[in-house]
Amino acid sequence: MWKEKNEAWETVALSFNARTSTLVQRDSMNLKAKYEAIKKSLKKKVAQEKCNLYVTGGGPKITIMYKDWEEKLLAILKLAICGLSSIHDCDDLPQSLAATVMPVSSVQQITDAGVLPVFVVSLPSACEDIEGSNLLIQENPKVVEDSEMQIVSEVSIASGSSVKDTEETLLPINSTTKKWDTWTPTSLRSRKSLVLRKQPRRELSKKEILNGKYDALADERQKLIAFQLTVAKKEMEILCVRAAQEEEINKIKKQKCLREMERAEEEHKINIEILKEQLKKIK
Structure with missing residues (x-):
């Protein structure tokens, strides 16, 4: 049995060294030690997750996230970690x-x-x-x-x-017993x-994370466009008000100019009459 296991680890070492591009080669002993260390760390992680289920101190639930390779190893080991x-x-x-x-x-x-x-x-x-x-x-x-x-x-x-x-x-x-005073x-x-x-x-996979970031960016862009449209509408309203005010000012200036012209004509007529009277007196 142990001989078969050693042969299997030798096969794993050959496959691992063939797939890796590094100059450092790993033998079966190193790979086996690494695998045992990973199993121990995974057992500690599962035990910590179980311990959090029975914590009675209140507060939010602590969720332990597993990596992709940890999920695969946990599916392989199954009851070897949890037990019966x-x-x-x-x-x-x-x-x-x-x-x-x-x-x-x-x-x-x-x-x-x-x-x-x-x-x-x-x-x-x-x-x-x-x-x-x-x-x-x-x-x-x-x-x-x-x-x-x-x-x-x-x-x-x-x-x-x-x-x-x-x-x-x-x-x-x-569901009826919710208080500790009726505990049995x-x-x-x-x-x-x-x-x-x-x-x-x-x-979440990398594609899902990337899609989520793109969706968030699209939402922010949509908010920015909506804000820009609101600002443009406000600017248009301000420009319309300014145009109306300038039109009123131009009307007032035009009326003022007409009145000044009328007054100048009247003064000119009066001056001509005065000059005519003076000429008559001189003659």
Whole structure:
């Protein structure tokens, strides 16, 4: 097994060195150490995100963004990072374990008939986000008779996609209990509120970011054009007012000139009459 892993790492090293254009070559040991370091950092990041889900100090939700290669590595590792919750001792179990586990008598009857019972359990929400589906657990019970009837189960896990409704019925949302004065231990088994649930992580691509910048630039240009149109309208109004004022001033000046001309004509007529009278007196 280890020999096959070493051969696989040698193949990865050859492919990596063939694709890179740098003069420094990486051997399989360096690449393996780098991969382990990346896995550790990714585990710390996921653990920090889980820890933020249960913070009770108030304030805004802290969203941890993942890079593209981190998303791919997280999809590859899957449960190796999140792990499985214990079905025998865990707070994530349904509220009534007796409702999900069949009694001994019915199990014995079904086992005698040769039919395997199917039980449905739920995983934590963090595992649901990675896996994309719940787990369907099929049990093959073996009945052991002693002082207390016990069931030893051999568990085999198979993926299933139609268990969502059943999980919702097993884990009802306690919408009536909203204050801590009516708190009961069963409240720990209720589903988390929508505020505490993780939102789907999605990073914008370079094309989407560039399109967003172009859209923002187009909006700013549109605002600038609208502002320029408003300024142009105001300037046109001011020019119209100035033209009307100049026209009124020209009318007043014209009337003043006409009056001055009339007065000058009257003065000229008076002066001529005075001169005529003086000539008559001289004669």
